Amino acid sequence: MRITMIGSGYVGLVSGTCFADFGHHVTCVDKDAKKIEALENGRMPIYEPGLDALVAANVAAGRLAFTTDLARAVKGADAVFIAVGTPSRRGDGHADLTYVFDATREIAEAIDGPCVVVTKSTVPVGTGDKVEAILREKHTAEKVAVVSNPEFLREGAAIDDFKRPDRIVVGAEDTRARGVMAEIYRPLNPNVHPLLFTGRRTAELIKxxxxxxxxxxxxxxxxxxxxxxxxxxxxxxxxxxxxxxxxxxxxxxxxxxxxxxxxxxxxxxxxxxxxxxxxxxxxxxxxxxKVNDSRKRAMGRKVIQALGGSAEGKTVALLGLAFKPNTDDMRDAPAIAIVQALQDAGAAVRGYDPESMEMAKPLLDGVTFCSDAYDAAKDADAVVLVTEWDVFRALDMRRLAEVAKGRVLVDLRGVWDKGAVERAGFTLTSLGR
CATH class of the missing domain: 1.10.1040.10 (N-(1-d-carboxylethyl)-l-norvaline Dehydrogenase; domain 2)
Incomplete structure (x- = not known):
């Protein structure tokens, strides 16, 4: 089938690439010309394990292409997926649907035959109704149907999640649209990966x-x-x-x-x-x-307590900055609040992350970014594990002790073995123990 994916960010790029790997012909669209140019040259805008190789294979096979020309990509498509951002709106926290509706209007102008328009973006209940209303200004129900197909991808495991999902949720009010979606997902074994058909509003709320x-x-x-x-x-x-x-x-x-x-x-x-x-x-x-927001900054206070109640003039090393391992995503990462709390208390902060440091630099002003975990721990009064990357699980604690000035380790992920830490001369502070 011919599929157009509007938006080449995390969801759109992973979904489009996986659809192409199923054998469909996919065109990913994005307004950012630099992003499209990078993708055409094999450079990924995000870090996701295995994505670069999968993109390259499907581009080489002629099943995956990238463009900034939405109108051309939409013409002749069997299904057009909307996978644009829906960030929190300033002021009230509601999802900002500006990009969704802008994309819908452009799609409405470009459609030239029977088509299913699919909201892949995470959208509030009732958004599909509004998308349908925009499309109805130019197209009949017989020509264009609107479907909700929310994504359930974990960053760091997105390709596996897409190809081996717990379930595929499709919210559709139209029999023909259900048939198109069933055909798109046909390469997946329906006995193992069930298609759950619901009403459109129900699908939106499930996510x-x-x-x-x-x-x-x-x-x-x-x-x-x-x-x-x-x-x-x-x-x-x-x-x-x-x-x-x-x-x-x-x-x-x-x-x-x-x-x-x-x-x-x-x-x-x-x-x-x-x-x-x-x-x-x-x-x-x-x-x-409320509890989650307060907890992030409380982790900074926990480090200060481990330092004896004062961080003034102290140096703290943070290992891991991304919100979770196997991603470079810094959005709402606990490290941001922890750094702020430590700096407010007078501490100097050194940091290292295997993938996210370029993303972290604009967000973590005043942090010294280091080449590896041992470099970050150099002359530090405390070393804090913030993100449980595999590379941090088996650190040489004796080597860490040789470069660190203090003997305080704070494990915010429950990864380090207390016995190994104490044999190296450190004291360990962890959560819930």
């Missing part, structure tokens, strides 16, 4: 509900970690004990410095605003947002 629930699990175990510290319990054992319950499950029960990234922060805020608009307040999610 927000899923992310809000996962954010709630993260925030819940973080608060339990605080309780464990106060009572002498071990959050790792608590998480394991409750995760063995099949009704709860073990995922998203790792205590940490709070969630960040491109999805959870903006999607929880958007869900709160949707609840207000429909007079169905989401009080649990509201509490989750």
């Amino acid at each position: 927000y509900a899923a992310n809000a629930f996962l954010a709630t699990k993260i925030t819940f175990i973080n608060e339990i970690a605080d309780l464990c510290e106060a009572t002498g319990a071990d959050v790792g054992d608590v998480a394991h004990g409750i995760g063995l319950d099949s009704r709860i499950g073990p995922k998203f029960l790792q205590a940490g410095p709070g969630y960040g990234g491109s999805c959870f922060p903006k999607d929880t805020l958007a869900l709160l605003k949707t609840g207000e608009d429909f007079e169905a307040p989401q009080r649990i999610v509201e509490a989750v947002v």
Whole structure:
């Protein structure tokens, strides 16, 4: 099938490339001419393991192309996916749908035959209705149908998530549109990766509900970690004990410095605003947002406490800056609030991340960026693990002790072994223990 993907950011690029790898012919569109030029030359705008090789293979096979010409890309397409950004709107936290509606208007002008327009972007309930209204100004229902097909991609594992999904949610009100979507996803085994067909509004809400629930699990175990510290319990054992319950499950029960990234922060805020608009307040999610925001800065205070209560004139090394491993995404990363808290307390901050330092530099003013973990720890009074990249899991603690000035290690991810740390002469501060 011929597929056009409007937006060549994280969702659009990964989705378009994977569709091409299924055998479809895909054109990815973006207004940013420099991004398109880079993609045509094999340079990725994001870090995602395996994406560069997959893009190159499908471009070479003639199934994947990039352009800034939306009108030309849309003509003759069987399906046009909208995968543009929906950032939080300043002032009220609602999803900013400007890019979605601008893209819809351009699509409406370019469509020249039967087509399914698919919202892949994360959008509030009812957005598909508005997209349909814009298209109806120029096209009949028989010609153009609107579908919601939310993405469930984890940064760092997006290709595997796309090709081996738990489920594929398709919100459609039109039988022909359902048939087109079934054909697009036909390469996936329906017995293993079920297509869940729902109403369009239901599909839009599934995405927000899923992310809000996962954010709630993260925030819940973080608060339990605080309780464990106060009572002498071990959050790792608590998480394991409750995760063995099949009704709860073990995922998203790792205590940490709070969630960040491109999805959870903006999607929880958007869900709160949707609840207000429909007079169905989401009080649990509201509490989750408040607790998570306060937790990030509290991690800075935890480091200060490990330093004896004062960071004035001290040097702190942060290992990991991205919000999670296997990505360069710095959006709402806990490291941002931690750096601010440490600098406000008079500390100098050194930092290292395997992939995100170029993204981090504009956001972390005054931080000294280093070449590796040992360089970051040089003359540091405290070393803090912020993001659990694999490269940090097996650090040589004795070598770390040779370069660090202080003997304080703070593990915000529960990765380091206490015995190994103490044998190297460090004291270990961790979460929930």
